[in-house]
Amino acid sequence: MSLSEETAATRGRGRGRVALLLALAATLAITLPLGWMWNASRMPDTYSVMDMGVHDPGLTVAAAGHVSGGPGAHQSGPPVGSAGNGAPISVRDLTEKEGGTPDVRVRLVAAEGSVTIGPGVSVPGYTLNGTSPGPTISATQGDLVEVTLVNESVPGGTTLHWHGLDVPNAEDGVAGVTQDAVGVGQSHTYRFVLRQVGTYWYHSHQVSHEQVRKGLLGAIVVAPKAATAATTAADLTLLSHTYGGKRTLNGKVGEQRLDAAAGDRVRVRVINTDPGVAPAWVSGTAYRLVAIDGTDVNEPTPIEGKSIIVPAGGRADLELEVPASGAARVQLSGVSLVIGPTGSTAPTTRAPGQSVDFLTYGTPTPLAFDPDTADRRFVYSMGRRPGFVKGRPGIWWSINGKLYPNVPMYTVSEGDVVRMKISNHSNETHPMHLHGHHVVVLARDGKPATGSPWWTDSLEVPVGRTFDVAFVADNPGIWSDHCHNLPHAQEGLIAHVMYEGVTTPYRVGGSSTHNEPD
Numbered sequence: 001m002s003l004s005e006e007t008a009a010t011r012g013r014g015r016g017r018v019a020l021l022l023a024l025a026a027t028l029a030i031t032l033p034l035g036w037m038w039n040a041s042r043m044p045d046t047y048s049v050m051d052m053g054v055h056d057p058g059l060t061v062a063a064a065g066h067v068s069g070g071p072g073a074h075q076s077g078p079p080v081g082s083a084g085n086g087a088p089i090s091v092r093d094l095t096e097k098e099g100g101t102p103d104v105r106v107r108l109v110a111a112e113g114s115v116t117i118g119p120g121v122s123v124p125g126y127t128l129n130g131t132s133p134g135p136t137i138s139a140t141q142g143d144l145v146e147v148t149l150v151n152e153s154v155p156g157g158t159t160l161h162w163h164g165l166d167v168p169n170a171e172d173g174v175a176g177v178t179q180d181a182v183g184v185g186q187s188h189t190y191r192f193v194l195r196q197v198g199t200y201w202y203h204s205h206q207v208s209h210e211q212v213r214k215g216l217l218g219a220i221v222v223a224p225k226a227a228t229a230a231t232t233a234a235d236l237t238l239l240s241h242t243y244g245g246k247r248t249l250n251g252k253v254g255e256q257r258l259d260a261a262a263g264d265r266v267r268v269r270v271i272n273t274d275p276g277v278a279p280a281w282v283s284g285t286a287y288r289l290v291a292i293d294g295t296d297v298n299e300p301t302p303i304e305g306k307s308i309i310v311p312a313g314g315r316a317d318l319e320l321e322v323p324a325s326g327a328a329r330v331q332l333s334g335v336s337l338v339i340g341p342t343g344s345t346a347p348t349t350r351a352p353g354q355s356v357d358f359l360t361y362g363t364p365t366p367l368a369f370d371p372d373t374a375d376r377r378f379v380y381s382m383g384r385r386p387g388f389v390k391g392r393p394g395i396w397w398s399i400n401g402k403l404y405p406n407v408p409m410y411t412v413s414e415g416d417v418v419r420m421k422i423s424n425h426s427n428e429t430h431p432m433h434l435h436g437h438h439v440v441v442l443a444r445d446g447k448p449a450t451g452s453p454w455w456t457d458s459l460e461v462p463v464g465r466t467f468d469v470a471f472v473a474d475n476p477g478i479w480s481d482h483c484h485n486l487p488h489a490q491e492g493l494i495a496h497v498m499y500e501g502v503t504t505p506y507r508v509g510g511s512s513t514h515n516e517p518d
Contacts, residue, residue, distance in 0.1 A: 046510035049177055049478065049496055050503065052405040058376030058412070091178050091504045094169040094477050096191045102146035104139045108160070108218075110182075110204075111152040115215050115243055118253040123244035125215035126154055126204075132215030133239050133251050133273075134202075140223045141197045150187045156514050157181025158216060160190065161205035163313055164294050164457045165220065166436050167192040169477025169502075174435070175206040176508035176515030177478055177496075182206075183514075197224045198294030199269040199315040201239065207516045209486035215243065217273050222294075232319070233264035234339075239271040240278050240310075240332055247274075247334045257338040260322045266339055268318045268330050272310040275485040277429070277460060279355065281307035282320055284328040284346040289356060291317035295438065298452035299363035307355045311431035311460035313484035359444050362452025371442055371470035374419040378410050380481070382461070382493065384426040389492050397426060397483075397493035404492030410481070413500050416473040422459070423466040430488060432459045434497065435479040439469040458484055473497075478504050480517070489518040 108128045115125040115132045128134025139145055149160050159181055161173035171192045175181040182188045200220040204211035219237045236258055238249050246253050260266055267290070272278035286302040293315050300319075308316045320328050320339070327340020329348065338346055383398040390404070399407040412418055420439070424430055434457065441454040444467050461467060482494035508515050 044509070046507045047405075048504060048507050050409075050498070053407040053409045053495070054402065056378060056408040056410050058378050058410065058418070088501050088503045089476070091169045091477055091502060091506070094502070096144075096168050096171065096193060098144055098193050100144060102191070103143035104137070104145045106135070106137055106145070106147045107150065108134055108147060109150045109152050110154045110158050110216060112154055115251065117243050117246060117248050117251055121246075121253065123246075125243060126158075126211060127215060128218060131251065132217070132243075133241065134216075134218030136219040136221060136237060137202070138221050138223070139194050141194055141225050143194050143222075145190075145192055145194055147190045148187055149182055149190070151182045151184050153184055154211070154216070155184065156516070157183045157186075157206050158204045158211060159188070159206045160202050161208075161435075162190075162192070162200065162202050162220065163433070164198075164200040164315070164438075165192070165194070165196060166438065166475055169436065169475070169479070172435055172477070172479070173205050174480055175517045176506050176513070177480065177504060177517060178506065180506060180513040181515050194222045196294055197222050198291050198296075199237070199271060199317055200294055201271050201273060201315070203273065205480075205517050208518055209490040212273065212486055213242075213275075215241070217241065219269075219271055221269065231265075232267045234258060234260055234266045235269070236266065236337070237269045237271065238330065238332075238337060239273060240335070241273045247332070249332070249335045249337065253335070255336055255338060257340075259342050260339050261341060262322050262324045264322045266320055266322065266328075268320070268337070268339075270308070270310055270316045270318065270330075270332070272312060272314055275312050275487065277312065277431075278310045278332050279307040279351050280310055280316060280318070280330065280332050281349070281352055282318065282328055282330050283349040284326055284340075285320050285323045287318050287320040287328075289316060289361060290319045291315075292358060292454065293438065293456045293458055295455040297362045298365045300361065300452070303356055305352050305354065307352045309355045309460065311458045311484070313431055313433050314456070314458035314460070358451070358454045358456075359441065359447070359449050360451040364450065365453060367440060367453060369417050369470075369472055371417065371419055371440075373417065374470065375416040376410075376412050376418045376473075378408070378418070378420045380408070380420055380422045380432075380495065382422075382424050382426050382430055382483075384428075397488055397491055399493065399495055404494070407492070407495045410495060410497045411500060412473040412497060414473055414476050417470065418473055419468065419470045421466060421468055422461055424461045424463055427463060428485075428488075429460060429462045430493065431484040432461055432481070433457060433484040434471075434481045436475045436477055437471045437473075437479070437497075439471045441467055441469050443468040473499065476502055478502055482518070486518065494518060
């Protein structure tokens with residue numbers, strides 16, 4: 001080989017090494033960050049929600065004082081951090097303070113089996129006392145309720161969460177946050193006073209995206225202490241749930257009916273337990289929307305030719321008068337209820353093209369606190385982006401640009417007035433549910449509310465929309481704040497509101513408890 005040929009070969013080998021090194025560097029530049037993100041996203045076998053995410057204390061604003069108000073406002077005990085010597089308070093100790101003999105005592109036995117939704121039509125699922133939905137819990141405002149949950153055969157354990165009832169934190173029923181899951185052969189007792197009035201529901205909060213879908217749920221109806229002047233002739237609960245792809249009312253497919261005389265005033269309590277919205281409408285007569293998520297609407301007006309959009313987890317109480325001739329029909333997609341004299345009927349109609357705007361419906365009335373002097377201000381911005389969650393690659397829901405578990409831990413103090421801006425920058429709608437509190441909607445996309453105060457615990461946030469809401473931090477604890485399209489929560493769309501000075505001894509995961517709240 002000549003000198004020139006040897007030099008050329010050496011240069012070629014040098015260029016090859018450089019190319020190889022550049023390729024290796026490029027590969028490392030890609031794989032090392034991916035490997036780091038993968039490793040950072042992995043979750044330990046067991047962890048506390050207190051260790052999750054990013055502490056967010058909000059923007060502290062000087063205020064003249066703290067004023068409690070809104071549905072279910074109450075104190076579970078002394079101010080957080082000031083009990084005794086000011087030591088931290090465990091959620092285990094945030095129990096109902098009222099003792100004595102319960103006014104309502106219920107025993108619910110959870111079991112794996114099949115659910116009958118029509119003649120000869122059964123689907124695999126879970127039951128409570130042999131049925132799904134489970135028994136309706138009926139009580140009166142002020143009652144002390146005691147519910148004992150017995151897990152007969154639900155694998156992996158189960159719990160009960162009291163959706164919309166602002167119970168003390170220890171009774172909230174969230175596995176790994178406020179209690180351990182109730183294993184097969186075990187039981188757990190919940191005790192709380194019903195300080196609110198209205199329509200609510202209960203459901204599992206252990207592997208909830210599966211257990212709720214398969215039937216671990218039921219209705220709760222709380223009557224006022226004294227009958228109102230406008231009494232109703234009939235009061236009916238319509239719990240909507242889809243079993244095996246078939247939508248049902250109160251666990252049954254097909255048309256249902258309620259016999260009622262012409263002129264009778266009827267209240268229909270619609271509960272949506274499915275992941276998506278449930279439009280509800282009435283044909284044959286006008287109707288009024290008298291309550292949203294258990295809270296009365298101030299001076300509701302008659303509605304015709306419009307539907308009510310009930311979010312996942314939400315409730316809407318409708319009131320109508322049976323027409324002088326024929327009947328009225330309350331409809332949800334694929335199911336309906338006919339109300340009228342025996343043998344009467346009403347036509348099935350298409351869903352109206354318009355829906356009632358809760359932002360403007362009803363008449364304004366003052367709030368018991370001033371949202372403009374909020375002590376804490378938070379942002380809950382929902383998005384979607386690629387990354388790793390729990391060690392798995394994918395396109396995931398994000399909160400304030402972060403993926404689970406690096407999501408906000410919104411921190412408040414008891415008595416704070418709290419404002420939150422909730423916006424949806426993802427590609428799907430999200431029904432947002434804050435445990436232990438109701439929020440009042442102040443504005444949508446910057447447009448202030450002009451109707452009755454819109455108190456809600458299940459707020460539908462469509463794609464591209466922004467809501468300003470407020471609440472009073474009057475119920476100490478650690479509270480889930482998540483999307484009630486439950487698979488979304490299981491995929492990371494969940495944050496928490498934590499009161500200063502509160503801790504939890506419970507842990508998510510683990511070989512002994514198997515706590516998996518979502």
